[in-house]
Amino acid sequence: MIEVEHLTKQFGANRAVDDISFQVGRGEIIGLLGPNGSGKTTIMRILTGFFPPTAGQARVAGVDVTTQGLELRQLIGYLPESTALYPDMRVESFLRFCGEVRALPRARVRERVAAVMHDCGLNEVRGRLIGKLSKGFRQRVGLAQALLHEPAVLILDEPTVGLDPRQIIEIRSLISGLRGRTTILLSTHILPEVSTTCDRVLIIDRGHMVAEDTAAALSRKVECSERIMVTVEGPAVSVCAAVGAVPGVDRVELKNGAAEGATSLIAYSRVADASVRRAIAAEVVHHGWGLIEVRALPLTLEDLFVRLVTEEGTPGPP
Amino acid sequence: MTLFALFRKELRSYFVSPLFYVVAAVFFCLCGFFFYTRLIFFVEYGFGLNILGNFWLAFLAGAPYSISMVMLLVMPLLTMRLFAEEKKLGTIELLLTYPLRDRTILGAKYAACAAVLLVLLAGTLCYPAYLQTLQPLPWVALLSGYLGLLFLGLSFIACGLFVSSLTENQVVAAIGTLGILLLFWVMTWNEAATSPQALRVLAQLSMFDHFESFARGVIDLKDVLYFLFFISFFNSLTLRTLESRTWRGR
Numbered sequence: 001m002i003e004v005e006h007l008t009k010q011f012g013a014n015r016a017v018d019d020i021s022f023q024v025g026r027g028e029i030i031g032l033l034g035p036n037g038s039g040k041t042t043i044m045r046i047l048t049g050f051f052p053p054t055a056g057q058a059r060v061a062g063v064d065v066t067t068q069g070l071e072l073r074q075l076i077g078y079l080p081e082s083t084a085l086y087p088d089m090r091v092e093s094f095l096r097f098c099g100e101v102r103a104l105p106r107a108r109v110r111e112r113v114a115a116v117m118h119d120c121g122l123n124e125v126r127g128r129l130i131g132k133l134s135k136g137f138r139q140r141v142g143l144a145q146a147l148l149h150e151p152a153v154l155i156l157d158e159p160t161v162g163l164d165p166r167q168i169i170e171i172r173s174l175i176s177g178l179r180g181r182t183t184i185l186l187s188t189h190i191l192p193e194v195s196t197t198c199d200r201v202l203i204i205d206r207g208h209m210v211a212e213d214t215a216a217a218l219s220r221k222v223e224c225s226e227r228i229m230v231t232v233e234g235p236a237v238s239v240c241a242a243v244g245a246v247p248g249v250d251r252v253e254l255k256n257g258a259a260e261g262a263t264s265l266i267a268y269s270r271v272a273d274a275s276v277r278r279a280i281a282a283e284v285v286h287h288g289w290g291l292i293e294v295r296a297l298p299l300t301l302e303d304l305f306v307r308l309v310t311e312e313g314t315p316g317p318p
Numbered sequence: 319m320t321l322f323a324l325f326r327k328e329l330r331s332y333f334v335s336p337l338f339y340v341v342a343a344v345f346f347c348l349c350g351f352f353f354y355t356r357l358i359f360f361v362e363y364g365f366g367l368n369i370l371g372n373f374w375l376a377f378l379a380g381a382p383y384s385i386s387m388v389m390l391l392v393m394p395l396l397t398m399r400l401f402a403e404e405k406k407l408g409t410i411e412l413l414l415t416y417p418l419r420d421r422t423i424l425g426a427k428y429a430a431c432a433a434v435l436l437v438l439l440a441g442t443l444c445y446p447a448y449l450q451t452l453q454p455l456p457w458v459a460l461l462s463g464y465l466g467l468l469f470l471g472l473s474f475i476a477c478g479l480f481v482s483s484l485t486e487n488q489v490v491a492a493i494g495t496l497g498i499l500l501l502f503w504v505m506t507w508n509e510a511a512t513s514p515q516a517l518r519v520l521a522q523l524s525m526f527d528h529f530e531s532f533a534r535g536v537i538d539l540k541d542v543l544y545f546l547f548f549i550s551f552f553n554s555l556t557l558r559t560l561e562s563r564t565w566r567g568r
Contacts, residue, residue, distance in 0.1 A: 045411075048415040050411060050414055051563045051564050052564055071417075073415055073417040073418075076415070080408060080411045081408075084407050084411060085407075085409065086327075086407070086409055087407070089327075089330075097323060097327050100319070100320065100322075101320050101323050102320075102416060103319055103320050145412075
């Protein structure tokens with residue numbers, strides 16, 4: 001559905017996207033994962049025909065993004081970063097406007113506007129001004145706008161950024177609900193997002209593709225954390241000493257903010273499986289302290305990047 | 319169809335924002351004030367035989383107490399937001415990723431602003447209508463003057479759209495437009511400051527000179543072509559600016 005070959009985009013001296021190639025099959029949900037400024041938005045803007053690449057090629061459903069701009073934009077539904085919408089328009093009339101601008105027949109506009117408002121849960125705010133909506137609703141309007149013409153490919157730039165946790169879950173389930181109906185490319189810098197919604201993940205750092213993996217493999221990497229959070233009812237000094245002495249634990253770090261009489265610490269280990277956690281638990285119980293928690297801390301995106309960059313030896317630009 | 323949908327959206331956003339109403343109020347207040355004071359002035363002192371004709375020439379074109387000068391002041395306020403606001407809000411990205419040609423987007427914005435201009439100009443027709451009840455008017459000359467005002471306004475819009483497409487700051491867009499228009503307007507005011515050869519060229523560029531012949535009741539092809547050229551020149555600059563996203567930074 002999406003074919004990208006050796007895509008490069010240069011802004012003056014800055015190479016925002018550097019020789020990226022990937023393919024997306026029909027009906028797949030693909031996550032573009034990377035920190036801010038890594039080139040995700042640039043890739044998406046090229047794919048939506050907003051601007052052409054400096055070098056390389058990209059095709060969406062066989063349509064070239066550089067030469068067939070208008071056909072391309074018929075095929076794509078796009079939710080731009082930070083969901084830019086007209087604040088002085090009302091939800092329903094904005095969606096109608098989007099349909100008319102896409103030259104859908106009048107009856108189809110009516111039918112599709114009703115359908116996307118239902119799908120995105122917008123019926124209760126249909127008459128409200130977009131500028132007065134909460135961020136979650138605005139994001140849904142943006143999504144509805146992108147879905148209106150039943151596009152072959154949906155491109156979502158950071159669909160959950162700036163939302164509260166409940167809204168994030170709503171948007172994610174909305175996206176998951178589209179699985180199979182269209183091909184989706186979404187970008188994010190939040191790690192759990194890709195593991196919950198995406199089939200495959202492309203990890204991008206400073207314009208380079210660092211890794212391409214399935215969500216399952218990625219979440220395995222994430223679960224294999226070497227940072228273990230331990231909270232114990234016991235004296236800090238002796239707890240630290242005891243946990244630090246457990247085989248497999250390299251060092252421990254005391255954490256502030258534990259309850260009265262309890263000790264919280266983070267144990268660092270190079271062995272990334274459950275055996276270390278089991279050993280820590282056994283050690284704590286052996287000392288007769290109350291064990292409150294032992295859990296592996298999820299890997300942050302920074303950790304993952306550090307690991308990917310060092311593991312695969314990809315030299316980042318200076 | 320798509321053009322019409324866009325046009326309606328642009329027109330709507332004029333009439334839902336307070337800006338239009340404030341601008342229209344200022345426009346009509348100033349025009350009404352100038353109409354009244356100029357009329358009294360001409361009736362009291364009377365210049366030449368054709369008092370009413372001279373009055374209309376002064377009211378349409380005479381600086382600074384004329385409709386054209388008020389238009390010069392308010393039109394940049396009507397064009398400033400057309401692109402600048404979309405760039406600020408980021409909605410321009412939405413428009414540019416819809417299956418729309420750049421010239422459709424520009425055309426819709428241009429037409430919407432032109433419609434607002436027509437509303438303003440139509441409002442000023444109450445002055446000649448009022449005078450008609452007192453004394454018959456030179457209607458042909460007047461219509462020619464209004465045609466001139468229309469061309470003038472359409473030129474202002476073309477220039478304003480261009481400046482608005484350069485920035486995401488509406489104030490910058492308005493002041494930039496005002497500056498350019500004022501320059502084109504006053505180009506020949508100080509005739510002593512340039513050599514006669516240069517003056518001939520400047521006179522051809524000056525918007526005021528081309529407009530004045532309309533206001534006198536003379537529709538000259540040369541003047542019409544001047545305004546058409548002015549409008550298409552700035553519109554093509556605007557299209558280049560919109561297009562610049564495709565080649566900038568290469």
